[in-house]
Amino acid sequence: MPETSASPAVHVPRPEEVPAVLALADRVQAADGHPPLNDQTRAVLARGGQRWWGVTRDADGTLTGAAALVPEAAEDGPGVVELAVDPAHRRAGLGGALAAAAARAVRDRDEGAETSAWAHGDLPGSAALARRHGLEAARELRRMRIDAAGLADLPPAVLPAGVRIRPFAPGRDEDTWLGLNADAFADHPEQGSLTRADLEARMAQEWFSAEGLLLAEDEDGTAVGYHWTKVTDDAGGEPEGEVYAVGVSPAAQGRGLGRTLTLAGLHHMAERSVAGVDLYVDAGNVPAVRLYDSLGFVLAAADVQYRPAAG
Structure with missing residues (x-):
């Protein structure tokens, strides 16, 4: 379902779309030099253990963006949000729509106080999205x-x-x-x-x-x-x-x-x-x-x- 009438639609994906989401993440890594999803998130998606996930699609149904809320470590522990937008479909509001959908999912699950979000590469757009949703930098992981x-x-x-x-x-x-x-x-x-x-x-x-x-x-x-x-x-x-x-x-x-x-x-x-x-x-x-x-x-x-x- 779309978050608002003015935002790109964010859909709940089908289980069989996991490979497409991972392929999207691979395209993002090839373009940016940073993997948008860490190995824990990829492993959780592969076994269907995510708490929420959403995708955006273009007119022919191709995935253009994805976001996921997964357990950061223990299955019953705090959650973490990661998202990826296809390099060929940026500056079209997809990141904002996915972040808003993820924020709604976090609120619906009453996990707001504990959930974090990773910005891989700490790109300017990621920092801006974080500020928009009331988040501040808490940890730096150096590559x-x-x-x-x-x-x-x-x-x-x-x-x-x-x-x-x-x-x-x-x-x-x-x-x-x-x-x-x-x-x-x-x-x-x-x-x-x-x-x-x-x-x-x-x-x-x-x-x-x-x-x-x-x-x-x-x-x-x-x-x-x-x-x-x-x-x-x-x-x-x-x-x-x-x-x-x-x-x-x-x-x-x-x-x-x-x-x-x-x-x-x-x-x-x-x-x-x-x-x-x-x-x-x-x-x-x-x-x-x-x-x-x-x-x-x-x-x-x-x-x-x-x-x-x-x-």
């Missing part, structure tokens, strides 16, 4: 990058005594990884609450490689850390890498495992001949930012999470 030449200059990964690194074994390591991840990210609003379903959804993605999920173990086989790498092909077929997540057990802190695992994963991706490697890090995580700075990563862009303004 940092190192190119192939920088990867070639990295030092080797030196393992602490008694530690070994091996690839993830599907069918055997799922529970081990989930426990390790929950411990390592106990204070993280999204990563630390990943479930078995979340893990399996990511393992089902085309980019997943068990060899690229590196587990660090002590001599007794206790998992003490991991580096999950992600390698994808861009539109031209050239591989691109990502430090998807690096986690270290609190019991293993202070042994240099974070730096070692980061380097191990970077070397793994370099062996795949990636053009470069991206990573996302909270601006407030000063030790991590310093580590990535020291390895040669530079700031490429920033994502901003918006929340309702105080008062």
Whole structure:
């Protein structure tokens, strides 16, 4: 149903339109250099776990925009809104219509005080929409990058005594990884609450490689850390890498495992001949930012999470 007679119509999509929504997000990423939907949102949409979603269409029925309200982490936890507008259909009021429809859905669900919205790349239009809906910046997620030449200059990964690194074994390591991840990210609003379903959804993605999920173990086989790498092909077929997540057990802190695992994963991706490697890090995580700075990563862009303004 349209939000107002003057606004583009926002429709409730059919379940079978999930691939079309994800394809739309891919077109936006190719144009902007930033994915408009994060992996959690894509995984939730793929399994039909969204709380609300809406789309706009052109005259022939082609999707021109999409927005979704999904759980940020736990299924019963706060929600997060993300939206995407096809680059060929911008400046036609679609973003405003989708944002208004999402705002109505949030109000109808009585989630306004907790729901946030992500602006990937923090484009000017996103900031303007946020202000229009009474939202203010609450968190900055930096995207940092190192190119192939920088990867070639990295030092080797030196393992602490008694530690070994091996690839993830599907069918055997799922529970081990989930426990390790929950411990390592106990204070993280999204990563630390990943479930078995979340893990399996990511393992089902085309980019997943068990060899690229590196587990660090002590001599007794206790998992003490991991580096999950992600390698994808861009539109031209050239591989691109990502430090998807690096986690270290609190019991293993202070042994240099974070730096070692980061380097191990970077070397793994370099062996795949990636053009470069991206990573996302909270601006407030000063030790991590310093580590990535020291390895040669530079700031490429920033994502901003918006929340309702105080008062």
